[in-house]
Amino acid sequence: MKVIKKPLTELRRPDRNVRMHTDKQLKEFRRSVEMFGQIRPIVVDEDGVILAGNGLYETLLSLGRTEADCYVVSGLTEAEKKKLMLADNRVFDLGVDDLAALDAFILDLKDDLDIPGYEEDLLRAMVMEADEASDALLEYGTIEPEQAAAITETREKYAAREEAAAAQAEEVAPVQSGAASSTEPAKRFILCPKCGERIWL
Template identity: 55%
Template structure:
């Protein structure tokens, strides 16, 4: 492969092109070339047939340019040429934008949002939305005086209710339990009284106190 400058009139469009270039894309291509110049070469084979860069080629023609930077392959097979055309169009589409970094760049540009490939009004709206989101995040958790007053009242009511519940628990008697009746002759001397009465559990030793 070698790099050279060629006349556009000497380049040849391929009979079949995988990528369809819309009017919108060509217009953005032109914006880019006017702003930055040709930043990547057109790729051709030994017959000057374009393998990659058809959109750029069409853009340069629209701009009445006469020459372009070209990479020229002279040793590719027909299969390799087709693979190159497919890969060039597909690989780029596999990537995704890092929106966080994009937003950071847009903010750092400080309003200079004339960027090829983007609508300037949409970019300004994106920056404005990001500023609004940042403001709302900074306000998150901030309470006004009325909200603070309501929270204090709710806390006081809860504390009063808890104090009332604790006092009621201390005044409650130990519960009485009525055991099931035992029958038979085993209930003799030395054994616990027949469990036909009422008793309470001693809170200290855990023994039954019969009433």
């Protein structure tokens, strides 16, 4: 495979691309290129239309780069170009992570977990020692005194509002059933201060 340098101005996005690149993905792509440089070529046809590597192209542009390593594929039909674009995106998705190998890599790198594509806090949690994990679990769910005071104040406001609404809830006249005798007790209700529904007494 012959890889050549091409100016980014000579490359063109395809009319349609099956892969959408999120802001987060492009941010991590930039981190990767800044850390390691361009590690794979952009695949283009003889006219400079990108067949694989649109995210890398966007990343290089955003970093102010002016050229990219490219692999030019010639002689494909339009149908073959579309198949290549679909296969490039789909085949990668079919792989799965070997979690044991991932754990081993993370343990080897535990002192430097700045890895593009991964949340450093999550990786740190994966390699946390037992004592650190116990401390983290003990701290889980604890809140600062200011937060506790704010929660209590809010709870008290709602309780006072409910009490006031209940005190002002209008007691509606008794409802008589059509043929009921005058000795039958009346059906009484009040309106719920929260939802307005009748509460039968």
